[in-house]
Amino acid sequence: MKQRNNLFIALEGIDGSGKSTQTKLLTDQLTRQGHKVYSTFEPTNNYIGKLIRDILKGNTKADYRIIAGLFVADRLDHLLNEEYGIVKKLEEGFTVIMDRYYFSSYAYQGAHMDIDWVIQANAMSANILRPDVNIFIDVSPEISMQRLHANRDTIELFETLDNLKLVRSKYLEAFEKLKAVEQICTIDGDRTPELIAGDIWQKVASMLT
Ligand SMILES: Nc1ncnc2c1ncn2[C@@H]1O[C@H](COP(=O)(O)OP(=O)(O)OP(=O)(O)O)[C@@H](O)[C@H]1O
Numbered sequence: 001m002k003q004r005n006n007l008f009i010a011l012e013g014i015d016g017s018g019k020s021t022q023t024k025l026l027t028d029q030l031t032r033q034g035h036k037v038y039s040t041f042e043p044t045n046n047y048i049g050k051l052i053r054d055i056l057k058g059n060t061k062a063d064y065r066i067i068a069g070l071f072v073a074d075r076l077d078h079l080l081n082e083e084y085g086i087v088k089k090l091e092e093g094f095t096v097i098m099d100r101y102y103f104s105s106y107a108y109q110g111a112h113m114d115i116d117w118v119i120q121a122n123a124m125s126a127n128i129l130r131p132d133v134n135i136f137i138d139v140s141p142e143i144s145m146q147r148l149h150a151n152r153d154t155i156e157l158f159e160t161l162d163n164l165k166l167v168r169s170k171y172l173e174a175f176e177k178l179k180a181v182e183q184i185c186t187i188d189g190d191r192t193p194e195l196i197a198g199d200i201w202q203k204v205a206s207m208l209t
């Protein structure tokens with residue numbers, strides 16, 4: 001197994017699976033251990049990400065193919081931007097934690113169009129940077145919907161029970177298709193944040209020098 005001091009970690013899961021919660025817990029843990037950490041997310045808050053969020057809220061209408069293309073463009077900017085790009089952050093020695101990366105496109109856009117097309121459309125990002133590990137927080141869609149309704153006033157475009165069931169199945173399909181080239185670690189997310197964080201830390205610690 002590759003052991004390095006700064007890693008590129010992608011956290012994946014359906015809406016409400018606890019990615020933001022676990023990003024924070026992992027950031028705190030790594031920081032306590034003396035690592036420089038850059039935590040970030042997709043869709044970004046930059047110019048393309050803002051347009052995507054407008055579409056997700058229902059304020060702007062767009063065809064699914066256009067949404068898929070916007071995620072690809074947002075991702076390339078997120079990788080390559082000279083100011084905030086992840087490639088630069090890794091070169092500077094940061095461990096980068098991503099709340100969603102290209103497996104989110106495979107699962108969410110793959111739920112509405114040919115998954116192989118979505119994988120092809122993201123090939124440039126995969127060639128630039130493949131995560132050292134994709135951590136999939138696997139939560140049942142029913143639990144995830146309960147969490148979203150308990151904690152949010154608004155529900156976005158993809159956040160229905162039927163869609164989240166479909167998205168979860170597309171994550172599993174994408175992992176199966178790409179298991180030869182991707183590092184995938186599945187964590188049972190139907191538990192307390194502390195237990196989930198413990199398992200994530202065990203995986204990450206095993207990859208550090
Ligand atoms: N293991 C857990 N058990 C119970 N509640 C949780 C757990 N993890 C997170 N939550 C709560 O569920 C809600 C969603 O969590 P969080 O925002 O971390 O998920 P997310 O995957 O980032 O969501 P989204 O994809 O919608 O941004 C939050 O209110 C959070 O406090």
Ligand SMILES: Cc1cn([C@H]2C[C@H](O)[C@@H](COP(=O)(O)O)O2)c(=O)[nH]c1=O
Nearest residue numbers: 015042043071100101104105108109158
């Ligand atoms: C990166 C990415 C995200 N999405 C979807 C998944 C969520 O429903 C929204 C917003 O993400 P958040 O974590 O809830 O803030 O965007 C997607 O469809 N495709 C993607 O590539």
